[in-house]
Amino acid sequence: MTNTTAAPAPDRQAAPAPVPSPDFRDLPRLIALMTGAEKHAPAAHSTLDALWVLYDRVLRVTPDTVDDPGRDRFLLSKGHGPMAYYAVLAAHGFFDKALLPGFGSYDSPLGHHPDRLLVPGAEIGSGSLGHGLPLAVGTVLGLRAQGLTDPRVWVLIGDAELDEGSNHEAIAHAGPAGLEQLHTLVIDNASATHGWPGGIASRFASAGWDAVTVDGRDHEALYEAFTTPHPGRPLAVVARVEPKN
Template identity: 70%
Template sequence: MTTTLPTDSSARLPGLIRRLTGDEKHAPSAHSTTDVLQVLYDRVLRVTPDTADDPQRDRFLLSKGHGPAAYYAVLAAHGFIPDAWLDDLAGPASRLGHHPDRLLVPGVEIGSGSLGHGLGLAVGTALGLRAQGLLNPRVYVLLGDAELDEGSNHEAIAYAGATGLDSLTAIVVDNSSASHGWAGGIASRFTVNGWTADTVDGRNHEALYAALTGHRPRHPHLVVARTESKG
């Protein structure tokens, strides 16, 4: 299959995000997921609009469906959706809502919004690919630190770790928004269950790239991407 050549969407993203939000004041970094998504789609994921239905593609599942502006902008920057779709977010005829719907948006692997569903779906996706001998695709799933409050995540964390599901990478964007925090750190919840983990600056593209490609054999991998607190 065709793989994604490294591309750089930095020049286009600010304008695309502005089309979605109408917000002239804030930089793209106002969105905690922007940098992770940019590095994933520019440099890591082997998926293009032409291979969006190819069984051999990498999967990216946005579990944290809230605030998908950066996600839609990155999808537009990479040609999955027309730029014009960004101008009518959540309008009556829009295919883009405040939470993404996989049946409405090309390139979107799961519909999400209710927190705590993406990781279980990602585990099932990784298992389904393995069962069909599709050993090249990797499954990435992005969560938020507050999303980890949902207990369903911990079912998936324990099981994926115990079974060494090594085609799975979870990314937790940590902007310190969990009401009760995570004493002892987020990564420890995963590593105690057998995951490998890298905790990096969620704005540093080189560090993100190294972490997002830093998985090891026989273990699912976690990337904690720290960004500034929501405040």
């Protein structure tokens, strides 16, 4: 007699849930997960929109390409307020969002200043003002020495950092050297002590940079500025936000 018992159905694993696309509207919730002292909240929130546009639409780097020699490099010089940076990295999958509530604790990789050895996607350790732009200049020169002329280097600095002499030296070198791969984003929240006659953009333009000033909360204006062609010259984007209280 023929056995008509049906064979057991093969095991079927449920398909993994789709990973939701990063959403700018989720950033306040992610930032709110980071509690504790020394939050430097104004410094963090001043960078939020510009960081989002960079990582969401401009930078050619993903969690899968953080070690690829051809990736774009982003250097956070304004490292004393990293909450927005951490939120944007987490939103884009560079590390698990579950790490955010531990911000600043003893055993957390998310310190009050980013550590490149602990934070996935971080290119430099930062926090002390005036270091990021010189490091970005050196990064471009290092890439050139390796024959890597396609990766772009972005550095985010604060307007108060321009009071540091190290930044003036970096600006003065990058223009005449024609460091086209170099892009500097200046978050201007009117916290500089000295300032510059004619505005921040004129400081860069006088040293041979292309420079543009935009509303630091307008995503489309930021994107247009970030993608401005600047053949043979470095680019500076000054993003104005509300003054620091």
